[in-house]
Amino acid sequence: MFDKVLVANRGEIAVRVIRACRDLGIGSVAVHSEADSRALFVLLADEAVEIGPAPAAESYLRIDRIIEAARRTGSQAIHPGYGFLSENQALARACEQAGIVFVGPPPAAMAAMGEKVPARQRVEAAGVPVVPGSGALAGVDEAVAEAGRIGYPVLIKASAGGGGIGMRVARDEAELRAGMEAAQSTAQRAFGNATVFLERYVEEPRHIEIQVLADTHGNVVHLGERECSIQRRHQKILEESPSPVLTPEQRAHMGEAAVAAARAVDYVNAGTVEFIYSRGAFFFLEMNTRLQVEHPVTELVCGIDLVVEQLRIAAGEQLEVRQPEIVQRGWAIECRINAEDPLRDFLPTPGRVTGYREPSGPGVRVDAALGGPGMVSPHYDPLIAKLITWGVDREQAIRRMRRALLEYAITGISTTIPYHLAILDDADFRAGRLSTHFVPDHPQLIERAAAQAEPKRALDRALLRDRAAVAAVAGAVAVTL
Numbered sequence: 093m094f095d096k097v098l099v100a101n102r103g104e105i106a107v108r109v110i111r112a113c114r115d116l117g118i119g120s121v122a123v124h125s126e127a128d129s130r131a132l133f134v135l136l137a138d139e140a141v142e143i144g145p146a147p148a149a150e151s152y153l154r155i156d157r158i159i160e161a162a163r164r165t166g167s168q169a170i171h172p173g174y175g176f177l178s179e180n181q182a183l184a185r186a187c188e189q190a191g192i193v194f195v196g197p198p199p200a201a202m203a204a205m206g207e208k209v210p211a212r213q214r215v216e217a218a219g220v221p222v223v224p225g226s227g228a229l230a231g232v233d234e235a236v237a238e239a240g241r242i243g244y245p246v247l248i249k250a251s252a253g254g255g256g257i258g259m260r261v262a263r264d265e266a267e268l269r270a271g272m273e274a275a276q277s278t279a280q281r282a283f284g285n286a287t288v289f290l291e292r293y294v295e296e297p298r299h300i301e302i303q304v305l306a307d308t309h310g311n312v313v314h315l316g317e318r319e320c321s322i323q324r325r326h327q328k329i330l331e332e333s334p335s336p337v338l339t340p341e342q343r344a345h346m347g348e349a350a351v352a353a354a355r356a357v358d359y360v361n362a363g364t365v366e367f368i369y370s371r372g373a374f375f376f377l378e379m380n381t382r383l384q385v386e387h388p389v390t391e392l393v394c395g396i397d398l399v400v401e402q403l404r405i406a407a408g409e410q411l412e413v414r415q416p417e418i419v420q421r422g423w424a425i426e427c428r429i430n431a432e433d434p435l436r437d438f439l440p441t442p443g444r445v446t447g448y449r450e451p452s453g454p455g456v457r458v459d460a461a462l463g464g465p466g467m468v469s470p471h472y473d474p475l476i477a478k479l480i481t482w483g484v485d486r487e488q489a490i491r492r493m494r495r496a497l498l499e500y501a502i503t504g505i506s507t508t509i510p511y512h513l514a515i516l517d518d519a520d521f522r523a524g525r526l527s528t529h530f531v532p533d534h535p536q537l538i539e540r541a542a543a544q545a546e547p548k549r550a551l552d553r554a555l556l557r558d559r560a561a562v563a564a565v566a567g568a569v570a571v572t573l
Contacts, residue, residue, distance in 0.1 A: 093407050094118050094168045097195070099137065100158050100183070101173030103461040104477060105383075106133035109171045112399035121165045123158055125151035127471055132463040139165055146471045152176045155183050159190050169193035169406055171399075175473065178382040179206065195406040197361050197381045204357035205379040209251045209289050211357075215376050218356035220349045223368060223375040225291035232272045238290050239268055245293035248272060250279035254378065256326025257282045261293055296527045298369040299323065299377075300335050302350035303390045305401055306359045311411045314347035315394045316420045318386055320366075321526040322515065324438065329508070329531070330515060331386035332425045333393050336486060336524030337369070346374055353379060362387075362402050385478065388459060389424035392482040423489040424482045427497065431474040433506035434541050442470035446504035447556040451496040455482045455489070458500075468505060476507065486524075490516055501552040510548055514540035 096119040099109045106122060110133060113120040122137035127146035134140045141161040144151030151157070153176060162170055170187055172178040172195070181202045187194040196202075205211045209228045216222045226238040228251060239246045239262070248271050250258040258278035262268035272288070280286040299320045306312040319335035320328045334343070350365035353376065364384045366377040387398045396413065405411070432438040448465050450458045460477035462468075468476060481496055483489035494516050497509050514537040515521050520530070531537070 093409075094193070094403070096121060096138075096165065096167045097169045097171055097403065098123065098158070098162045098165065098167035099133070099173065100152070100170050101176055101178075102128055102131065102133060102152060102472065103475065104459045105173035105175075105385075107136060107461065108459055109173060109399055110136050112397065112403060115397070116400060116403060118403070121161065121167050123152075123161050125471075127467075127469050130466075132461060132466075135463075141165065146469065148176065148472065155180070155186050158183070159186050159192070162192050163190065167192065169195055169403075171195040171402070172382070174383050174385055179380070181206070193406050195361065195402050197359055197363065201357045201359045202381045205359075205363075205381050207251045207285075207287070208249060208378055209287065211378065212376065214356045215353040215379075218352045220353050220356075220376045221374060223291045223294060223377075226289050228287045228289055229272075232269055235268055235272050235288075235290060236265055239265070242290060242292050246290045247293045248275040248288055249291060250275065250283060250285070251287040251289055252279065252285040253283035254380070258288070259326070263293075294368050294370045294375070296370055296529070297321075298335070298337060298526055299328075299366065299528050300338070300346070300369045300374065301364050301366040301380075301384070302346055303384070303387070303398070304350050304354045304359070304363050304365060305398070305405070305411060306354050306361065306363070307405045307411045308360055308408055309410045311414075312351050312354050312359070313411060313413065313415045313418060314350050315390050315396060315398075315418055317343060317346060318384075318389055319526065320386065321528050322521075322530050323528050324531045326528075328386065328428065330425065330427050330512065331389055332423065332486070332489070333389040334420055334423070335369075336526070342372070342374070349374075349376070361405050362398055385428070385475075386426050388457060388478060388480045389426050392424040392457065392480060393420045393422055394418060395421070422482055422484050423486045424480060425489045425493050426478050426480045427493060427512040428475060428508070429477045429479055429500065429502075429512075430508045431468040431476055431505050432508050434508055434511040434538060435506075435545065438508070440470070440474045441505045441507075442468045442474065443505045444468075445476075445502055447501060447552065448503075449499075449501040449555050450477075451479070451499035453492075453495070453499075455492045456496045457481070465504070476502070490522070498548070498551060499555065501555040503549075503552050503556060510541040510544045511537060513544050513548070514538075 098121040143157040181199040245263040260271040276286040303315040322330040364380040457480040481492040
């Protein structure tokens, strides 16, 4: 095992990796920007190295400075977390050249899954179902011909990148011709690659993903699924495991497909195979060659520490668990607590958090960037924390999440907590009637969040000011909420 690992990230995921290192008896090194000099992850690390000004392009995205920090501190490995450089082949190659272990897949596996067109071809050859679609398109006329073969509606997608950037739905030829140029232009600006392709547009899709682990000894396992259908502009808001729609047979089938996809590219370390699911059928979407934001729900239902497993695999150890031994127990839900105002179209609300109190109690976990009052920087992602609850079944996990959201007190800025409370109270959510259109199809959630915002602020003030008054205030607020 390593003696020292450098964490090439910030915020809650840096805290998460540092904690895993400490559990394994590994020293940790935090790299940070000037803006993050007093952040929680910097305070928790054994060592810290400042690598540049606040803008990520001048600090967290500087491969040369990260490698130099690893050399200077004697770090044997670099864990990239998620986002930033986590799927950057250049960082993985720079680690190889410097004799430093990259805690993630080899560059070849990243490259194989990094562009969607060749990735589709690789997994389809391995027997994994893919959405009917095209190869890389040379121009509009070829797109029109391919759409005629596939059948409308079609989805125009960028081959590189992710996050739904550049995607457009075309329901006829006119929309396709209008959308192609815009999609190519967006892809070029976002990813430096204008290549696009078509997929048949799947109506009422669910986004279901499978977590995989693969070691350097040829062992590959899956850890079941995560339901990630509740999204806003292709960004996940709430995730849960297992999915309320899958049967045990479907779960096993999807898991086998995910393992086949990983084997198709000689994958190593933790990864996630994403699928579109609709009306009993599922299709490969893409593979995320890194740790996912929502990994805690898998950890809670499977009892496996994914970050510890990443470090063990990177150190050359074999997986200790085999597929028949992996069993999902209970239910877990994760809400992303963002510094955003849902009442103002989710406008980011960076600034000073004047009061902060995390929830606790049975079945509650908080992975947070803050340890108390502090700054939410305008330079980075607005994620403050991930709130995760576990229950013996979905209903208990939901009730515990509602309780935890009410107890999570954050003052000074607006957060998405009222919106999460509105989701949990929605009849369709409670019934598991989900799709990736859930948020736009439920505009009433904003009104419900607005109704809950002021009572929640009153509870927050009481929780932070006078613990003795909590019970009385909570009872009054519960009636309103």
